[in-house]
Amino acid sequence: MAETADRQSDGAGEPSSAPNQREVKRWLASLARGNRQWIRATVAAGVVSGLATVLQMYFLATLVHRGVVEKVPVTDLTLPFILVLLAIVVRAASQGLQTHMAARCSEDVRRDARRQINRQWQAAGPVAISHASAGELSREWLDHVEALHGYFARYLPQMVLSLIIPLIILVLVFTLDWLAGIFLLLSAPLIPLFMALVGMGAAKLNQQHFQAISRLSGQFLDKVRGLSTLQLFGQTEAASLLIQSRSDHYRRITMKTLRVAFLSSAVLEFFASMAIAVIAIYIGFGLLGYITYGPSDQLTLFSGLLILLLAPEFFQPLRTLSQHYHDRAAALGAGAEILERMDKLGPRFQGDHPKRVTNQAAGPGDRIELQSVTVEYRRGHPVFRNLSLTFEKGSCVALTGPSGGGKSTLLHLLAGFVEPNEGAVSVLGQAPGADSFGWLGQTGFLVNGTWADNLRLTSPQASDIAIETALKNVGLRPLLDSREQGIYSYVSEDGQGLSGGQARRLSLARIFVADYDLILLDEPTAGLDTDSEVYVLEALHKLARAGKTLIFSTHHQALLTLANRMLLVTEGEVHDA
Amino acid sequence: MRELAPWLRLIFQRPVRLTVGGGLILITLASGIGLLALSGWFITETALVGLALAAGAQATINLYTPGGGIRFFALSRTIGRYAERVYNHNTVLRLLTDIRVYLFRRLATTTPVHRSGLSGAQWLSRLTRDVDTLDTLYLRLIAPTALAALVVLLMVVLAGVWFNGTVALWLAVFLSSALLLATLAVFLRTRRISSRQSEREERLRIAVIEHLEGFAELTAAGRTGKHAAWLMRQAQQLSSEQAKADRRVGWHLASSHLLINLAAVFTLWVGFSLFEAGLISGPVLVLLPIALLGLAEVYAALPEAFGKLGATESSAERLSRESDATKWDGTAAKTDLPAGTALIASDLSIRHIDSAPIFMHFNLTVSEGEHLGVVGHSGSGKSSLANALSGLMPAYHGSVSHVPLAYLTQTTVLFEDTLRANLLLAHPQASDAELWQILELVEMAERFGLEADKLDTWLGSAGSRLSGGEARRVGLARVLLSPAPLIILDEPFTGVDAATRKRICQRLEQWLEGKTVIALAHGADALPGTDRMIHLTY
Structure with a gap:
């Protein structure tokens, strides 16, 4: 479905600030650094598991050699049997521990990443947050962070293991028979090179596979999104045939590239299989004494069998790594999007605690002052230039003027959501936002919970009576009375939700409960039904009568008469009207 | 498991593909095991013969059969793996299509508006996640489990043939308990966690969205930090549950490997006594334990797949619920209309699923050829009324009858397809000339005349970008193209500038001559000419 351009223009004009892969890798590395001990523990468990595997094979080969070649009766082989059992148990235990620690590590990493994003949100402030879609931000916080799991739990430890374990095996095989060691080494010419090969193939594969899936899903989603339209035109069957034929088309294209991409894993498979075959035949011929050069006359059933048993273990870590390669791709993709958003939201936050309270000078405690304030969102296009204003405490101020004239910016300045580029703002003797205040936006805000939950969200200490009074003050009492459990009944219950107006009144009730000195309201009556309007x-x-300082933007006549001071805000100018 | 049944039936509609794909996996697995086992046999045999030769005894050995066998297995493993991956990916992509087409057809029978309580975007993303989990059902779950069982059976039979019945019986016990440990046990132990997981995630997602939507209010109250900390705790709980499931999967994998290794050692131990008794040869003694060691690979991917089955199950359940929702009887024309009437709404009440009624006892009769205007503020329920009149939204009470209609919804819906395909939705038989004529009417003919692909210009994110007003006009053109006698237009000129709107309106009046029109807008100036006007108030 085509998005309309107004939605697309969002961010399209900005220069692309997509972070490059190096930056993403650096970020992932910084997350890893914070959880070093768990990654190390995961790798350590993996190494122990690898060593136990080597020992298991060692004792198995010993057993076979002593039982078959030396004809030692089974009753005398108790010790090696116990040792092999021990190795097996250690192997399983460390294997289990490895996933145990990996899970723990990724748990911590995800927590750290989420905390970082949270701080970034807090540092960016409500205005920047409101410019991004809540759905996308929440997807980044939840799904994208979740996508880091495989990278830290599987890929990263396996990356180290796929170096260490083959190396251990290689050293052992070289001591047993250097020619067999050379076969292993030749089949994996240089392990890094091999890994690059695996990586390239797997990356390509992933890319192709995910592209195909996203195209297929895209086709499907496009049609589902517009399903109502298709139903209205009676075209659903045609659309389902279209999904089918398009999907088929994509499948054919994808398969063409996949056929090539799979070759890289086939190469790994080929080398692994051939190495085993060549080693087996070499050992067999060596044991028969057919090979007259090299170390083969030293071969015994023990060393020969051990080499054979170790050969697959030599390749196993690499194969596992290639299976986990998609975790890396997923983490890089998710990380890039997270970083891009963080960059968009402002300078990346580094410290421990977000500092939103600025160093603006505290002013007199009985008024709100703006001193030669200049605000510009884009260079050279100031919203306000050199604006000075004073509001007395306890006054009720209406801001009016055309949309885009700067009403909201003025409110944001007073709220501390926006910092002036120049000049200073002081609110009742404090920097804006230092003291809590009431804010009512154009959309009511409610959380999925009881009435009490909703009000205690901003005033955790509020008593039941205070909550009931506040709800009465905004005219929600009749609604509350109809609910069985009063303020402890769910706001949305039995399909009875709130209308937009009721939701805004709920937000207003929060302000009543909290007893703020300053209350800022952005178009408090816009788009309300008459009922709600009266209550608001x-x-x-x-x-106002209670002596609160009220500052609101509005066009509404009734609200304008409520104010004892009216300001006209147009094109960056503010005048008393 | 019942929830999975329709999807499993769908998957099993391709029995030949599934069998061939499974056969290829079997070849790969068997070759891997065969390669190792035969090599072990070969090395032992040569070692014994070599010793005999060294001792000066007469001994012969057939080098060609085992040597050839080893080479064969090495090749068949490589080729099998490659063929299996290509073939099965093809299958997976086919199943992907099957699943989506099937689901789409089922969704197409449900009531369009409010397919669930969630908002459109949320609903869509959850649907996507749910469908995605079904994609891997075959390749991750069905095929590996079936093949693991088959390989186990093969091993047991071989043990019976080479060793004896008792060994075979014990192996059967060892291996099938390892299989159960890696499959069913994992499923049962993670089922609750992973089926609850998506529900919790959904709740957390809603809470995060609430946090972001209330960000200004929370910041004003100085509560963002506290609320964020609460979210962090919820997320922490979610990931620690996930970690718990992961750990269980890990331990199950480890213990199934333990059992396999124990089976190998056990076979060796029993084999020794058979060997001492002269019942089996040394090479055969080595062959079976090594083959058993190779089984670990067959089991390796099972626990993880079964750890996710709980989530798959609940996804399947949600999808079934979604597509079994209220059936939609369509906007088909009703026959009980008196002559000369295009639409009758009697005693109509409308309400959204989660709120109070918007209209109650609404009566409306529109005669044929009448042009009715409906004007009201945003939020006065215009769009809901239009949805109810068109049948898109079921009436809560009362009824609506109407002649066949075409409806321009408030949001412009264009598909990622060509301009032609987008227009033809309304009137599949329309000729190119008719399409150009209608584009001319909405003043889009020139715009697309300049495009290289003309009517085949691709619309949507990948293609030509239309502005909001342009997209709106294409949507309008599509509805106008429809041969239906009744046309409902909801804010037909959103995003279209006043001058253009005026010109289009003039032409529109001619075009709509003889048709019945219900046009809704926030003000009369945003409507084409009307015979009668209804004002909606709160």
Whole structure:
């Protein structure tokens, strides 16, 4: 489905700031550094498991040699049997421990990543947050961070293991028979080179596979998204045939490239199989004494069998790594998107605690002051230039003027959501945002929970009576009375949700409960039904009478009459009207 | 498991492909095991013969058969692996299509508006995640389990033939308990966690969205930090549950490997006594334990796949619920209309699933050829009314009857397809000339005339980008193209500038001559000419 351009223009004008892969890798490395001990423990368990495997094979070969060649009766082989059992148990235990630690490590990494994003959100502030889609931000916080799991739990440890374990085996095989060692080495010419080969193939494969899936899903989703339209035109069957034929088309294209991409894993498979075959035949001929050069006259059933048993273990870590390669791709992709968002939200946050409170000078405690404030979102296009304003404590100020004239920016300045490029703002003797205040946006905000949960979200200490009073003040009492458990009934219950107006009144109730000195409201009555409008007006009236400082933007006549001061905000100019 | 049944049936509709694919995997696995086992046999045989030769005894050995066998297995493993991967990926992509087409057909029978309580985007992303989990059902779960069972059977039979019945019986016990440990046991031990997981994740997702939507209010109250900490705890709980499941999967894998290794050692131990009794030869004694060691590879991927089965199950359940939702009877014309009437709504009440009724006891009669305007503020329920009149949204109470209609919904819906395909939806038989004529009417003919592909210009993210107003006009053109006698237009000119709107309106009046039109907008100036006007108030 084609998105309309207004939605697409969002961010399209900015220069592309996609972080490069190096930056993403650096970020992943920094996450890994914080959880070094778990990654090390995972690798250590993997190494122990590898060593136990080598020992298991060693004792198995010993057993076969002593039983078959030396004809030692089975009753005398108790010790090697016990040792092999011991090796097996250690192997299984360390294998289990490896996944245990890996799970733990990834758990911590994900927590750290989420914390970082949270801090970034907090540092960016509500205005920047409101410019991004909540759905996308939440997807990054949840799904993208989740996508890091495989990288830290599987790929990263396996990467180290696929170096260490083959090396251990190689050394052992060389001491047993250097020619067999050379066969192993030749079949994996240089392990890094081999890994690169695996990596390239797997990366290509992944890319292709995911591209295919996303294309197929894209086709499907496009049609599902527009399903109502298709139903209205009676074209659903045609659309399902189209999904089928398009999907088929993509499948054919994808298979063409996959056929090539799979070759790289086939190469790994080929080398692994051939190495085993060549080693087996070499050992066999050596044992028969057919080979007259090299170390083969030293071969015994023990050393020969051990080499054979170790050969597959030599390749196993690499094969596992290639299976986990998609974890790397997924983490890089997710990491890139997370970083891109962080960069968009502002300078990347490094410290421990987000500092939103600025160094603006504290002013007199009985008024709100803006001193020669300049705000510009884009260079050379100031919203306000050199603006100075004073509001008395306890006044009720209406901001009016055309949309885009700067009403919201003024409110954001007072809220501390936006910092002035120049000048200073002080709110009742504090920097803006230093003290909590009431804020009512254009959309009501409610959480999935009870009425009490919703009000205690901002005022955790509020008593039941205070909550009931606040809800009464915004005219939600009748609704509350209809619910069985009063303020402890769920806001959305039995399919009875809240209308937009009721939701905004709920938000207003939060302000009543909290007893703030300053209350900022952005178009508090815009788009409300008459019922809600009356209640909101009445509530604001009560707040004004209670001596609160109210500053709101509005076009609404009734609200304008409520104010004892009216300001006209147009094109960066603010005048008393 | 019942929830999976329809999807399993769908997958098994390709029995030949599944069998061939499974056969290829079997060849690969058997070759891998065969390669090792035969090599072990060969080395032992040569070692014994070599010793005999060294001792001066007369001994002969057939080098060609085992040597050839080893080379054969090495090759068949490589080729098998490659063929298996190519073939099975093809199968997976086919199944992917099957699953999506099947689901789409089922969804197409449900009521369009409010397919679930979630918002459109959320619903869609959850649907995507749910469908994705079904994709791997065959390659990760069905095929490996079936083949592991088959290989186990093969091993047991070989043990019976080469060793004896008792060994075979014990092996059967060892290996099938390892198989159960790697499959069913993992499923049962992770089922609750992983089926709850997606539900929890959904709840957390909603909470995160709430956090972001209320960010200004929370910041004002100085509560962002506390609320974020609460979210962190929820997420932590989620990932620690996930880690718990992961750990269980890991331990199950480790213990199934332990059992396999124990089986190998056991076979060796019993084999020694058979060897001492002269019942089997040394090489055969070595062959079976080594083959058993190779089984680990067959089992390796099973626990992880079964660890996710719980989630797959609940995804399948959600998808079934979704596609079994209220059936939609379509916008088909009703026959009980008096002559000369295009639409009758009687005693109509509409409400969204989670809120109070928007309209109650609404009555409306629109005669044929009438042009009705409906005007109301945003939020006055215009779109809901249009949805209800068109049948897109089921009436909560009362009824609507109408002649066949075409409906321009408030949001512009264009598909990622060519301009032609997008337009033809409304009137599949329309000729190119008709398409150009209608584009001319909405003043888009020139725009697409300049495109290289003309009517075949690709729309959507990958193709030509339309502005909001342009997309709206294409949507309008599509509805106008429809031969239906009743046309409902909801805010037909969103994003279209006043001058263009005026010109289009003039032409529109001519075009709509003789058709019944219901046009809805926030103000009368955003509507084409009307005979009658209804004002909606709160």
